[in-house]
Amino acid sequence: MATIPITKRGAEKLKEELQRLKTVDRPWVINAIAEARAQGDLSENAEYDAAKDRQGFIEGRIAEIEGKLSAAQVIDPATLDAGGRVVFGATVELEDEGSGNPVTYQIVGEDEADLKLGLINISSPIARAMIGKEEGDAVEVQAPGGLKRFEIVAVRYA
Numbered sequence: 001m002a003t004i005p006i007t008k009r010g011a012e013k014l015k016e017e018l019q020r021l022k023t024v025d026r027p028w029v030i031n032a033i034a035e036a037r038a039q040g041d042l043s044e045n046a047e048y049d050a051a052k053d054r055q056g057f058i059e060g061r062i063a064e065i066e067g068k069l070s071a072a073q074v075i076d077p078a079t080l081d082a083g084g085r086v087v088f089g090a091t092v093e094l095e096d097e098g099s100g101n102p103v104t105y106q107i108v109g110e111d112e113a114d115l116k117l118g119l120i121n122i123s124s125p126i127a128r129a130m131i132g133k134e135e136g137d138a139v140e141v142q143a144p145g146g147l148k149r150f151e152i153v154a155v156r157y158a
Contacts, residue, residue: 003073005088005122010112011074018065021058029055068111077106080157086130088122090157094139094150102153107131126150 006014029051036048077089086092091106105120107130113121120127126141130152133139139150 002071004068004071004109005075006068006072006109007089007106007112008074008076010109011069011072014065014069014072014111018062018069021062021065025058026055026062029058077157082155082157084134084155086133086152086155088131090155092130092152093154093156095153097138097149097151103150 032051033048033055036042036045036051039045039047042048075089077091080087080089082090086107088107088109091104094103094105095101096103103118105118105126107122107127108119110121110123113119113124122128122131125143126139129139129141133152135152135155137152139152141148141150
């Protein structure tokens, strides 16, 4: 099985979600199923059907998270020393060469990506274009609005 890169923070978030699913959500849905079952005829019991659907979702998510964590290669950006190159986990400060606007992104795993927080997926076009580059290098990315050019201003591992 291939390893999935994930930051230390991302792995902790997945572990917290798994813990919540197992200790809070799973017992709650089991109780909801028992209550719905106590109401009698299950063939026309919408509460029972909804609880069973919710249980299926919870069990599926638990299995998904456990699979991801077992295949995860946890990378702590603070311990990286890539000699100033852009690698997984790096925080990169860019300047849009067209507008001059500064942008900062951290390259993270698929489950952690959140553009609003500046966290971009390792497989996104901009992350792929930046990997291996250094401060001062130019990066070209094909965006929906056309070709974008950025200059890498700084690379941090934090």
